[in-house]
Amino acid sequence: MKIGVSIKPIIQIAEDPQEIFETIFVEGVGFDYVEAHTDNLDDFEIFILKLIENLGIKFSLHCPHMYSSVKVNFCSANKKDIKNADHWLKKSIEYAKKLKAKNIIIHPDLPKNCSKKKALNILEKHIKNNINNLRNNQRILIENMPGKDYALSTPKEFKNFLKRFKKQVFVCWDIGHEIGRFRKQEFYFPKILKNKIKEVHISGVVNYGDHHPLTKGNLKLKECIESLKKIKYKDAIIFEIVTNNPLDIIESKEILDKFV
Numbered sequence: 001m002k003i004g005v006s007i008k009p010i011i012q013i014a015e016d017p018q019e020i021f022e023t024i025f026v027e028g029v030g031f032d033y034v035e036a037h038t039d040n041l042d043d044f045e046i047f048i049l050k051l052i053e054n055l056g057i058k059f060s061l062h063c064p065h066m067y068s069s070v071k072v073n074f075c076s077a078n079k080k081d082i083k084n085a086d087h088w089l090k091k092s093i094e095y096a097k098k099l100k101a102k103n104i105i106i107h108p109d110l111p112k113n114c115s116k117k118k119a120l121n122i123l124e125k126h127i128k129n130n131i132n133n134l135r136n137n138q139r140i141l142i143e144n145m146p147g148k149d150y151a152l153s154t155p156k157e158f159k160n161f162l163k164r165f166k167k168q169v170f171v172c173w174d175i176g177h178e179i180g181r182f183r184k185q186e187f188y189f190p191k192i193l194k195n196k197i198k199e200v201h202i203s204g205v206v207n208y209g210d211h212h213p214l215t216k217g218n219l220k221l222k223e224c225i226e227s228l229k230k231i232k233y234k235d236a237i238i239f240e241i242v243t244n245n246p247l248d249i250i251e252s253k254e255i256l257d258k259f260v
Contacts, residue, residue: 004033065107146180176210
């Protein structure tokens, strides 16, 4: 398994981004992967990403969503929202090609002005309208959501939805989202979806809320990683940690290393 980090929280807390990047990626911490968010990319960040690419770092690209600086909803029936989502998926694929990123991740937010069934049809159309823009080695990953009101939050819902696609559409398993959805730590997604999982988001969980360092909360990390080993998972585990201290990311990496 490869271990990576979402770059968004690092950029937000960095007084000197280059110094923090050097600390995290150069001085022996050992990250293999970076997940960048399309709405945060600018010339400076791409410059920094290109620098760490020389260290052998691989990338994935996360499309904007309703919690991003640019609001995008891939499950909205509103005409402006549909046009906006299509624009940002195309843009994300373009950036993914620049960074040689294999995965483009979609965060399917709450259905807007429609039922779950219609929301899934809209999401399907977004993907099918853009899947031919992918390179052969690229894929679109759909992230599981943390509540029952979302169109996609359970392994069964994902299993049915993925049948609509012949190629290049898989799952990004967000561990914290699964725990928030089911209020228990059973790790259903790898048990049911197995090799459909192509990226994992991990963080500490406190009272069923995620995005904490692994030094906090009660995530059953050993059981979680064992569930991935059982399916012979070899792709990236990405930290999604919101913190004011970059050391939280480094210490979380040290904890995860013990199990991976």
